[in-house]
Amino acid sequence: MPMDITSLDLTKEFPRSPRDISIAGYVVAARCVDKCRAVLAETNGEYHSSCPLDEVWLNFAGIKYSAFKKFIATGADDEAVSKWITKKAKQKSHGAVVKWNNKMRDTQISSMPMKLQKFLEDYIPANLPENKPPYVWFDIYDIEEKRI
Numbered sequence: 001m002p003m004d005i006t007s008l009d010l011t012k013e014f015p016r017s018p019r020d021i022s023i024a025g026y027v028v029a030a031r032c033v034d035k036c037r038a039v040l041a042e043t044n045g046e047y048h049s050s051c052p053l054d055e056v057w058l059n060f061a062g063i064k065y066s067a068f069k070k071f072i073a074t075g076a077d078d079e080a081v082s083k084w085i086t087k088k089a090k091q092k093s094h095g096a097v098v099k100w101n102n103k104m105r106d107t108q109i110s111s112m113p114m115k116l117q118k119f120l121e122d123y124i125p126a127n128l129p130e131n132k133p134p135y136v137w138f139d140i141y142d143i144e145e146k147r148i
Contacts, residue, residue: 107137
């Protein structure tokens with residue numbers, strides 16, 4: 001049964017870019033929130049919550065997906081989610097978060113685990129235009145979702 005929360009309909013629109021830092025200053029977090037809300041509202045379409053990208057952020061922040069999903073299910077808005085994440089995350093300095101954000105923004109496919117490299121080897125030519133090669137991991141999402 002759909003939750004009574006404000007959610008994007010990911011069958012009609014895209015979640016936020018993984019580059020977005022509007023939730024607690026972390027890359028990936030806003031996208032993770034959008035997908036979790038959509039899963040709870042049953043408007044996620046082909047998107048999954050707690051996917052490998054989400055897990056990378058959740059692991060860095062030290063937040064369990066089950067706790068994150070439970071909080072999102074309360075219907076909290078972005079400001080409340082940001083405050084909750086800031087309170088629950090491993091204590092990270094602003095510099096540590098910025099450094100991690102930049103590492104994520106710069107992650108090249110060739111430096112990813114082999115399992116993901118193999119997956120992306122087939123995924124990229126099947127889903128991205130030939131004239132828009134991804135240079136870093138986040139490009140894949142932003143090209144596919146027509147942000148770049």
